[in-house]
Structures are given as structure tokens and as C-alpha cells.
Amino acid sequence: MPPVQISYEGGRTMTHVNGDPAKQTQHKSAVLHRSLNFLPHQVTSAKGNYLHLSNGHSILDATGGAAVSCLGHGNERVKAALVKQMDVVSYCHSLFFSTSAAEDLAAELIAGTDGKMAKSFMVSSGSEAMEAAIKMARQYFLELSPREPQRVNFIARKESYHGTTLGSLAMSGHVARRALFEPLLIGNVSRVSACNAYRGMLDGETEEEYVVRLAKELDEEFQRVGPETVCAFVAEPVVGAALGCVPAVPGYFPAMKAVCDKYGALLIMDEIMSGMGRSGTLHVWQQEGVVPDIQTIGKGLGGGYAPIAGILINHRVVDALSRGTGAFAHGQTYQGHPIACAAALEVQRIIREGNLVDNVRRMGALLEKGLKERLADHPNVGNIRGKGLFWGIEFVHDKPTKAPFDPKKGIAMAVHEKGMEANYGISIYPGSGTVDGKFGDHVLICPAYNVTESDVDLIVDLAARVIEDYFEGIS
Incomplete structure (x- = not known):
């Protein structure tokens, strides 16, 4: 039987053989992961702003997980x-x-x-x-x-x-x-x-x-x-x-x-x-x-x-x-x-x-400036908002009316998954239900408090390229 490709949660594609992705992955792990339909990437080491994976890729952790890793990894x-x-x-x-x-x-x-x-x-x-x-x-x-x-x-x-x-x-x-x-x-x-x-x-x-x-x-x-x-x-x-x-x-x-x-x-x-x-x-x-x-x-x-x-x-x-x-x-x-x-x-x-809260304000101002310069005029970016090093980007299907995408498209998760590809290597935290708990998509960017100007420039460039390339690919 030839392999079958399926997608889940708005983006990642998984190959399985027997038509039942859950059965194909469950036997590989005794952990009840967030989904039974796939195995998450395995982190083999982490240092500073980077997560290193078992597949050899390195990921710039631009969100500290869920805005958690405020000092980065391995302090x-x-x-x-x-x-x-x-x-x-x-x-x-x-x-x-x-x-x-x-x-x-x-x-x-x-x-x-x-x-x-x-x-x-x-x-x-x-x-x-x-x-x-x-x-x-x-x-x-x-x-x-x-x-x-x-x-x-x-x-x-x-x-x-x-x-x-x-x-x-x-x-x-x-x-x-x-x-x-x-x-x-x-x-x-x-x-x-x-x-x-x-x-x-x-x-x-x-x-x-x-x-x-x-x-x-x-x-x-x-x-x-x-x-x-x-x-x-x-x-x-x-x-x-x-x-x-x-x-x-x-x-x-x-x-x-x-x-x-x-x-x-x-x-x-x-x-x-x-x-x-x-x-x-x-x-x-x-x-x-x-x-x-x-x-x-x-x-x-x-x-x-x-x-x-x-x-x-x-x-x-x-x-x-x-x-x-x-x-x-x-x-x-x-x-x-x-x-x-x-x-x-x-x-x-x-x-x-380390006066890191002062650094949060300074680097946050740079992050805001960079994101708005790169993405504020994008037709599918409705709003960029936040404080300090806590920024969100809301995606819209139609900018003038602020109409959201169909939730079935899983836009936010798909943007995250694109960022995980080797030619980008950045983790951007996805969220859905932005408008009313059902409709709406956004991503978060919330790096470590000790990021530098060069770190912020890299985060802005990678995040903007991921978003630009993703929406160009579905247009």
C-alpha cells in the first residue's frame, strides 16, 4: 500500500501507511502527547535562544515556549x-x-x-x-x-x-x-x-x-x-x-x-x-x-x-x-x-x-518598530500590538473589514509550522479564536529578556519572512 499524506491542526503533514495515524504513532511513545496523531519534535539540547532537535535542526526560540523562558535556556x-x-x-x-x-x-x-x-x-x-x-x-x-x-x-x-x-x-x-x-x-x-x-x-x-x-x-x-x-x-x-x-x-x-x-x-x-x-x-x-x-x-x-x-x-x-x-x-x-x-x-x-526589565523595554521598542516596518502594511496582517517583549500579530482574511479566516484553515498553526522548516528555523507561538473564541488567528513573539539588538533584528527578519512567504504561498 503506498504512503498516504494527511495534515492536521492547520499545517504539518505526516506520512502513514495503514490509514490510521494514531495507531502509527502511539506505539512509538508511552507519553500522552498533545495529540495522538503525531509525535512532536524531540529536543536533544538547548542553550541561549536555541533549541536543538533530534533531526539535526536548530530552532530560534522566539517565544520562550509560551512566554516562559525569560532568560533563555541553560543558564x-x-x-x-x-x-x-x-x-x-x-x-x-x-x-x-x-x-x-x-x-x-x-x-x-x-x-x-x-x-x-x-x-x-x-x-x-x-x-x-x-x-x-x-x-x-x-x-x-x-x-x-x-x-x-x-x-x-x-x-x-x-x-x-x-x-x-x-x-x-x-x-x-x-x-x-x-x-x-x-x-x-x-x-x-x-x-x-x-x-x-x-x-x-x-x-x-x-x-x-x-x-x-x-x-x-x-x-x-x-x-x-x-x-x-x-x-x-x-x-x-x-x-x-x-x-x-x-x-x-x-x-x-x-x-x-x-x-x-x-x-x-x-x-x-x-x-x-x-x-x-x-x-x-x-x-x-x-x-x-x-x-x-x-x-x-x-x-x-x-x-x-x-x-x-x-x-x-x-x-x-x-x-x-x-x-x-x-x-x-x-x-x-x-x-x-x-x-x-x-x-x-x-x-x-x-x-x-542585570536590569533586564530595562532591556525588555529597550528591545521591546526595537521589536515593535521592526515588526511594524516589515508587516504593518501586509494585506493579511490586521493588527500588531503588545508591550515590552510581548507582541502579537493578528491575521485577517480581509484587512478593511477585519474579517478572519475560516478556522478550518488553521492559519496560525500553519504559520508556526512554516517557521519550523529548516530554511527558517524559528518558533512562533500560534493562537486561534482571536475574534470570538472560534474565529481568528494570531501568533505571539516573546523572546528572552536578555536578547540583544542583533537577536531582535534576526527575530524580526525570520518572522516577517515566514509570514510573507506563507501568505504568498496560499494566495
């Missing part, structure tokens, strides 16, 4: 910190013990907020961090005197993504990612419009008018569900995976915080993807003129050297717990894991000591 200081911590203690149960790694990381993180936040709580993933934030918000109202047990509702935003666990997915507005599990998700989350100037602002509307309209929408949603029943409003300051690096317009978060304060609700800011230096300040809220009540952090926290994420809690919330039960009714086996904390601590020290 010697972080490796040494991991080994040193293993020589002290690799694991101990946080109910009974603490470690200098956990204590020092917490002190480092709180110092980075200039004391605006009071405590940190470390877990192993962004989804777990959002779960903790949800539970912390609920418990806050049970710690008040008098208690407010009626506070059970949350308001989040459309076209958002906050995690993959049932609680964090319930908070998310990404339609496609919710679809399979919709019957299992809690029903006490409602949504308002995202702050997306490219698709949300009306013709002739100023940014100030847009903010007023969105604040009015949030206020009306509080009124609809009952303002005395709302725990918190949840939002990403720069929407990463769901919308493709869409920042809030100036004045948006102060206006949203004012609505929350009006009704006594908390503001939870999800900075898992956009924070810890990625957007040009250590925390994105430091650019927004607000201090969240609870903040989730992740990805750039540990730079991929260990699985770690967490929440930062401000004084208002911590003081309520202190006056009440004195404990957070939530615990995990690996919270405050010593090795993960040691890795994150060294990553954060390197960022601070």
Missing part, C-alpha cells in the same frame, strides 16, 4: 542554584516546615511590588494559581466582620483564558477551550467585553469614551447579578493566549477598579503570561495606576527552570485573614516546593541584578 547560575538547593533539601511538607528558598523568594517578590503586596503563595502552575486566587477571594468575604457569605459570583471577560483546571477554565471566556467541559463548569461566572481596541472600539470613539463605555458595562453587570453577591472582577492586563498580546487602553484599569470599589468587590489581575517583567515593568499593574487585591503570576517567574506559579495578596486581604481565622483554607502537596522556589529566586535575582 549556569540557575542550574547551580538548583543543585545547591538539592544539597539542602528537595522537598518538605509546607504544613510543618519552611525553607530559606521559599522565604527568600517571597521577600524578593514582595520587595518587587514596593511593599504594595503583603504575602505570596507559591504553587506549581498558572491554573493552580488561579484556583487559589478564586478561593482566596471567596474566603476574604467570609473573614470580614460581619461576614458576607452571599458573595459567590465572579465577573470575568469574554475572549479570556485563565487556566485549564475546571475552576480556572470556568473563569475563562475562550469558547473553544471551554466547549468540551461546559457542563462541568461552575455557573456563577458572568462576563463583560474584553478591552480590545482593535476590535472593540467604535468608529470615531476615543479611548476615553471607550473606557467609559466599558466601565458602564461592568457596572451594569454588577447590578444585573446583584452587586452584594460579587466576589471579584478578573482580568488580564495584557491578554496573551486568547487574544494575542492585547493591552488595555490607558485608564481602563483605574476605571474598572473604581467600579469594584463602589460595590466592595475585589480586583484579581491575571499576570501569569504578561507579568514578571515580560511587559516592560516587573508587574504590569505598575504601569496601570492600580494595585490589585490578588495577582496571579507564573511563566516568567521561574523562566521554565522549574514548574512554579503563585499569587500575590495585598494588605487588605491579608489583614482580613489575620483578623479572622488566621489561615488560608487551601493547601497543596507541592506548594512552596524548595527546588522550584530556589529556581525562581535565582531567576528573579538575575533579572533584578
Whole structure:
């Protein structure tokens, strides 16, 4: 029987013989990969900005995975910190013990907020961090005197993504990612419009008018569900995976915080993807003129050297717990894991000591300039947006109307796959559902914080050539 060619997820072609790609690949790996229909590329080594594959190719990691590898790969200081911590203690149960790694990381993180936040709580993933934030918000109202047990509702935003666990997915507005599990998700989350100037602002509307309209929408949603029943409003300051690096317009978060304060609700800011230096300040809220009540952090926290994420809690919330039960009714086996904390601590020290957030701003300005010079006029590039070293490119089928491509074409994934070809050798992070959770395509470019001007020039050139060549090939 001759080989048969099939394609999947918008681009990569795989050859199989017996007509069943899953059966052809499953026996090659005991891992349940993201798809049973193919085996992913195998990384044999990584150093700096490059991933080296078993097929002999080298890939410029222009996205740090999912905006994770903020120092690149193979940092010697972080490796040494991991080994040193293993020589002290690799694991101990946080109910009974603490470690200098956990204590020092917490002190480092709180110092980075200039004391605006009071405590940190470390877990192993962004989804777990959002779960903790949800539970912390609920418990806050049970710690008040008098208690407010009626506070059970949350308001989040459309076209958002906050995690993959049932609680964090319930908070998310990404339609496609919710679809399979919709019957299992809690029903006490409602949504308002995202702050997306490219698709949300009306013709002739100023940014100030847009903010007023969105604040009015949030206020009306509080009124609809009952303002005395709302725990918190949840939002990403720069929407990463769901919308493709869409920042809030100036004045948006102060206006949203004012609505929350009006009704006594908390503001939870999800900075898992956009924070810890990625957007040009250590925390994105430091650019927004607000201090969240609870903040989730992740990805750039540990730079991929260990699985770690967490929440930062401000004084208002911590003081309520202190006056009440004195404990957070939530615990995990690996919270405050010593090795993960040691890795994150060294990553954060390197960022601070090397003034790398300053470099993020400088190199981010070059990245923005280069991408817009090369691609802003491309007929299939609808919008280029972002902050710092966190940039998204949205693709459109028709530029004047902003009409997206048919999702069946898998445009974003196909652009990524083209970048992986040997004559380009660049990883560009794909995303879909950009418009409404089903339609729309974008890619992210979010390199390491220590990139140089020559690195940025190379990233711009390769990314632009991939996009130009891809769309020329399908036209």
C-alpha cells in the first residue's frame, strides 16, 4: 500500500501507511502527547535562544515556549542554584516546615511590588494559581466582620483564558477551550467585553469614551447579578493566549477598579503570561495606576527552570485573614516546593541584578518598530500590538473589514509550522479564536529578556519572512 499524506491542526503533514495515524504513532511513545496523531519534535539540547532537535535542526526560540523562558535556556547560575538547593533539601511538607528558598523568594517578590503586596503563595502552575486566587477571594468575604457569605459570583471577560483546571477554565471566556467541559463548569461566572481596541472600539470613539463605555458595562453587570453577591472582577492586563498580546487602553484599569470599589468587590489581575517583567515593568499593574487585591503570576517567574506559579495578596486581604481565622483554607502537596522556589529566586535575582526589565523595554521598542516596518502594511496582517517583549500579530482574511479566516484553515498553526522548516528555523507561538473564541488567528513573539539588538533584528527578519512567504504561498 503506498504512503498516504494527511495534515492536521492547520499545517504539518505526516506520512502513514495503514490509514490510521494514531495507531502509527502511539506505539512509538508511552507519553500522552498533545495529540495522538503525531509525535512532536524531540529536543536533544538547548542553550541561549536555541533549541536543538533530534533531526539535526536548530530552532530560534522566539517565544520562550509560551512566554516562559525569560532568560533563555541553560543558564549556569540557575542550574547551580538548583543543585545547591538539592544539597539542602528537595522537598518538605509546607504544613510543618519552611525553607530559606521559599522565604527568600517571597521577600524578593514582595520587595518587587514596593511593599504594595503583603504575602505570596507559591504553587506549581498558572491554573493552580488561579484556583487559589478564586478561593482566596471567596474566603476574604467570609473573614470580614460581619461576614458576607452571599458573595459567590465572579465577573470575568469574554475572549479570556485563565487556566485549564475546571475552576480556572470556568473563569475563562475562550469558547473553544471551554466547549468540551461546559457542563462541568461552575455557573456563577458572568462576563463583560474584553478591552480590545482593535476590535472593540467604535468608529470615531476615543479611548476615553471607550473606557467609559466599558466601565458602564461592568457596572451594569454588577447590578444585573446583584452587586452584594460579587466576589471579584478578573482580568488580564495584557491578554496573551486568547487574544494575542492585547493591552488595555490607558485608564481602563483605574476605571474598572473604581467600579469594584463602589460595590466592595475585589480586583484579581491575571499576570501569569504578561507579568514578571515580560511587559516592560516587573508587574504590569505598575504601569496601570492600580494595585490589585490578588495577582496571579507564573511563566516568567521561574523562566521554565522549574514548574512554579503563585499569587500575590495585598494588605487588605491579608489583614482580613489575620483578623479572622488566621489561615488560608487551601493547601497543596507541592506548594512552596524548595527546588522550584530556589529556581525562581535565582531567576528573579538575575533579572533584578542585570536590569533586564530595562532591556525588555529597550528591545521591546526595537521589536515593535521592526515588526511594524516589515508587516504593518501586509494585506493579511490586521493588527500588531503588545508591550515590552510581548507582541502579537493578528491575521485577517480581509484587512478593511477585519474579517478572519475560516478556522478550518488553521492559519496560525500553519504559520508556526512554516517557521519550523529548516530554511527558517524559528518558533512562533500560534493562537486561534482571536475574534470570538472560534474565529481568528494570531501568533505571539516573546523572546528572552536578555536578547540583544542583533537577536531582535534576526527575530524580526525570520518572522516577517515566514509570514510573507506563507501568505504568498496560499494566495
